[in-house]
Amino acid sequence: MSRSQRDAEAFVVTCEDCAVETRTDDPNETVAFYRRHRSATGHDVVWEGADAAALDGLDVPADADLAAVVRALDGAYEGGVPLGVVAAAMGERGATMAETFEAVHDLRMTGGLYEPRDDHLRPF
Amino acid sequence: MTRWNDGVDEVSTVSPDITEETNALPNRYFTDPEVHEMEKEKVFGEYWVYAGHANCIPEEGDFFTRTVGDRQIIVLRDHDGEVTAFYNVCAHRGSKMVDDTPMSDPGHMSRIRCPYHLWTYDLDGDLASTPKSFEEPGLNPDLEGGDVRPPDPERNGLLTVPTATIGPLVFVNFSDDPMPFEEQAGKMKEELEALPLGEYEHAQRIVSEVECNWKTFGGNYSECDHCQANHQDWIKGISLDESELEVQDYHWVLHYTHDEDVDDEMRIHEEHEAQFYYLWPNFTVNMYGTADGYGTYIIDPIDEGRFQLVADYYFRDADLTGEEREFIRTSRQLQEEDFELVERQYEGQKMGALAQAQLGPNEHTVHKLHRLAQEAYNA
Numbered sequence: 334m335s336r337s338q339r340d341a342e343a344f345v346v347t348c349e350d351c352a353v354e355t356r357t358d359d360p361n362e363t364v365a366f367y368r369r370h371r372s373a374t375g376h377d378v379v380w381e382g383a384d385a386a387a388l389d390g391l392d393v394p395a396d397a398d399l400a401a402v403v404r405a406l407d408g409a410y411e412g413g414v415p416l417g418v419v420a421a422a423m424g425e426r427g428a429t430m431a432e433t434f435e436a437v438h439d440l441r442m443t444g445g446l447y448e449p450r451d452d453h454l455r456p457f
Numbered sequence: 458m459t460r461w462n463d464g465v466d467e468v469s470t471v472s473p474d475i476t477e478e479t480n481a482l483p484n485r486y487f488t489d490p491e492v493h494e495m496e497k498e499k500v501f502g503e504y505w506v507y508a509g510h511a512n513c514i515p516e517e518g519d520f521f522t523r524t525v526g527d528r529q530i531i532v533l534r535d536h537d538g539e540v541t542a543f544y545n546v547c548a549h550r551g552s553k554m555v556d557d558t559p560m561s562d563p564g565h566m567s568r569i570r571c572p573y574h575l576w577t578y579d580l581d582g583d584l585a586s587t588p589k590s591f592e593e594p595g596l597n598p599d600l601e602g603g604d605v606r607p608p609d610p611e612r613n614g615l616l617t618v619p620t621a622t623i624g625p626l627v628f629v630n631f632s633d634d635p636m637p638f639e640e641q642a643g644k645m646k647e648e649l650e651a652l653p654l655g656e657y658e659h660a661q662r663i664v665s666e667v668e669c670n671w672k673t674f675g676g677n678y679s680e681c682d683h684c685q686a687n688h689q690d691w692i693k694g695i696s697l698d699e700s701e702l703e704v705q706d707y708h709w710v711l712h713y714t715h716d717e718d719v720d721d722e723m724r725i726h727e728e729h730e731a732q733f734y735y736l737w738p739n740f741t742v743n744m745y746g747t748a749d750g751y752g753t754y755i756i757d758p759i760d761e762g763r764f765q766l767v768a769d770y771y772f773r774d775a776d777l778t779g780e781e782r783e784f785i786r787t788s789r790q791l792q793e794e795d796f797e798l799v800e801r802q803y804e805g806q807k808m809g810a811l812a813q814a815q816l817g818p819n820e821h822t823v824h825k826l827h828r829l830a831q832e833a834y835n836a
């Protein structure tokens with residue numbers, strides 16, 4: 334992606350402290366961005382927008398929890414929902430990246446989620 | 458001479474002579490993923506690289522982590538008040554021990570404890586304690602109680618990484634046989650240590666990701682032939698004709714003379730100019746001339762086509778005044794202008810049409826950067 338092509342990109346996250354953002358077609362690239370940014374600054378990262386088709390069809394209430402969101406998205410992806418899509422869906426429900434990943438960690442550690450491949454989630 | 462990629466031309470390496478020859482580093486060294494892998498060893502595994510600022514860890518037990526290539530270290534203030542560095546790797550079975558902890562958000566611990574089996578180390582890296590299960594072989598019928606020797610504190614200690622400093626700036630080296638730090642830092646060390654860098658506090662960190670090779674940005678930082686066309690605001694107060702780009706063994710200094718005398722209160726050093734130091738491979742110290750403070754950049758590769766620019770700003774007080782905030786905003790504007798340029802350049806570099814670029818006479822600093830890269834690769 335270059336600065337001249339940016340308008341085509343669907344997933345947008347920003348760090349409000351640094352006033353930098355990343356735009357990408359690949360939802361999991363937002364996750365990689367968050368991890369790198371967090372490890373260099375400790376900052377959290379928030380969602381500016383995501384227009385994945387799967388999110389539009391998401392038939393769960395705006396205040397649904399992580400487990401409900403992953404369950405709702407599960408059918409649209411074979412081999413697990415990309416973590417970035419889950420984060421985007423949670424972002425639309427007001428969660429920052431750090432909040433989403435904390436919730437993902439908690440749910441995984443209590444057996445509610447598994448990772449059929451790296452950074453892809455399926456509900457139990 | 459510019460060399461196009463016509464499929465037959467064997468591209469030559471960079472000339473050692475920086476005045477006669479104008480060869481750039483052949484283009485493939487900017488775009489090849491294998492070069493990125495090689496650089497982890499031959500560049501970032503050999504030379505002194507910047508770890509962070511000692512003022513961020515003033516108390517015994519304060520620490521931050523820093524990742525360079527595939528390696529992560531813990532930089533901490535030990536019992537003697539010295540800054541030391543260890544691999545973030547447990548001596549027991551190699552677990553990573555502490556979580557990523559940036560310099561701008563440091564942590565504190567009285568001992569280093571590995572979460573896996575709770576081996577615990579002193580701040581000097583010696584093994585301090587292990588759980589009982591490492592002393593009592595109750596689960597192993599082949600061993601009688603008396604047979605077990607507890608692990609030796611020193612021989613089972615953490616692996617130290619050599620450190621060196623320029624004032625409060627801390628550097629580390631991952632080589633088995635590091636070159637003396639003084640050789641790499643040259644007179645940059647004395648020049649910067651003549652200034653009260655340690656009296657200034659970290660005030661802000663801004664991290665950006667840019668879509669180009671780290672050397673592409675390093676080259677942009679090192680020359681000002683692009684300034685007239687691209688940094689209208691910055692160029693206003695600068696006499697480019699009177700400025701000077703000075704090349705040393707492993708660093709170069711860009712002296713930008715101000716058109717008018719800058720108020721003495723407004724800068725950390727005595728020269729009536731901005732001074733930007735680039736220390737090979739990927740660190741810069743920025744003395745702005747128009748601010749009583751300074752900055753640093755770390756140009757950290759992510760892969761061959763991306764890097765992180767870690768920009769840190771230091772002022773008398775960590776709480777920014779309105780003027781200082783405005784100053785950082787201006788610096789940020791300069792970065793954005795340059796990001797636009799280097800991403801555009803990198804798109805061109807990736808097309809593969811150009812095999813080797815040609816450098817102008819005022820790009821001798823860029824030539825130095827390219828030469829050092831070539832030397833590192835061939836070493």
Ligand code: FES
Nearest residue numbers: 547549550571574
């Ligand atoms: S790996 Fe660290 S205590 Fe076992």
Ligand SMILES: [Fe+2]
Nearest residue numbers: 677683688795
């Ligand atoms: Fe520039």
